[in-house]
Amino acid sequence: MTDSSIVRLNIGGKRFCTTTDTLTQREPDSMLAAMFSGRHTVCHDPETGFIFVDRDGKHFRHILNWLRDGVIPTLSDANYSELLREAEYYQLLGLIEGINSAPSKRKEDGSDTDLTRNDIIKCIQSEKVRFRGVNLSGLDLSKLDLSSVDFSYACLKNVFFSRANLQCANFRDVDAEGSNFHNATLRECEFTGANLRGALLAGANLQSANLQDACLIDCIFCGADLRSAHLQTADLTNANLEGANLEGVNLKGATLTNANLKGANLQRAYLRHVNLRDTLPFLCFAQHLEGARLDGANLLGAIR
Template sequence: MEDSNLPTLVRLSIGGKKFCTTIDTLTRREPDSMLAAVFSSRHTVYQDSEKGYVFVDRDGKHFRHILNWLRDGVVPTLTDSEYSELIREAEYYQLLGLIEGVSSVLNKRKEDEKSPAELTRTDIIKCIQSERVKFRGDLSLVDFSFACLKNVFFSRANLQCAKFRDVDAVGSNFHNATLRECEFTGANLRGALLAGANLQSANLQDASLIDCSFCVADLRSAHLQSADLTDANLEGANLEGANLKGAKLSNANLKGANLQRAYLRHVNLRDTVPEAIKVC
């Protein structure tokens, strides 16, 4: 049967699966494809004279995706294995545009798998508020300001340059965490564990550090102006060059602490543990 005699509406049987479309759909988007060639006036196609279907001896599983591509130019969302099957069919029908589109989607998937997931500030805070989560990875530069971080586990995490301004972090665990240049201005860290933490150049001004443990913590050049360190344990801490102007140190333990070049103006050291404090 000559294509010139075919009606505009075309019925297809692809491996027994029935489809209905138009000649324009089959020829317009991919004019160099096998389908466009078959339904041109240059070719004769086999048509079931009784039922009016043009038969193509291929698996019809993905032919609806092929028709949708020819209609809209949109690559379907499939699994990788289904994309492999679709490419095989697209190669048979010589649909070069569809092959290129599927290949582009697969390449993007591979790139996304290699790239780390991006979490928003809200995503991170929701995660760390879960009792089941313990953070030991890289959280540098994250802004936690004003968040509720009570009893959060940050032990050994990299939090360099993170912001904790005015957070409520009562009882949180920062043991051996990297907190260099972090901002804790106005934060409530009462009872927090910061033993062994690296707090070099961290800003803890006006923070509540009551009953905190800073044992052997590195507080060199830290800003502790007007911080409340009542009952804090700073035994063995390195406070070289730290600014403690106006800080409250009632009953604080400074045994073995290094206060070399620390700024202690208006600091009341009465009732602190005085043994072996290094002051130069």
């Protein structure tokens, strides 16, 4: 090891010695890696040779140990929160994910999840996976293969399911308020009676999904594929369905008050006994239904 590879740091008055390899290899996209990549001039104290960083040095040893060994320390919730703040400052994405997955890390709303992302990954390696009634609120489950998993009656508030494969998963009577299903695969999923208020489902594939009696108030379905989905008696108040494909969807008895159906494809949709009064405020397709395709839609008994 050459002397030039040694780095002396003064973090808020606490001094540390490490190497450029430690600071650049594990997290190559971090701020620390950028500082010591050789592309930037770093100012040293001419007397001590230390580089000063104006941050609290209390947890910097944990950051160095993470960069050296890839190990998440075991800390109290308060210390995890402080370490997370430092990890975010230094843009250490791996450490941030590790802290958020730590078993004792509490979510900001004060609730404890029953399982972590790592627990979920281990569980889905089994043939039949059931998380019935489990509290998973706030977890990042994006990009995982969760097809056919049973989440019924679970608490899934603010869970990140973006780009996850959830085909044939069971979400019956779940509380998934505010969850993120952006670009997720949800074909043939069961959502009967689910609370999805405020959920993001833009770009999601919901073909043949069952959303009967679901609360879909304020949901965002922009560009979603809902072909042949079942939405009987679902509450779509204020939902944004702009550009969604609703071909062959069953909306019998659904509530569409102030729903945005601009550019949506409603060909062969079943709209009998649907209240479209607030969706069609001027009895024409001039506002929320601008550009919507209604070829072959069954509008018998619809209130217009």
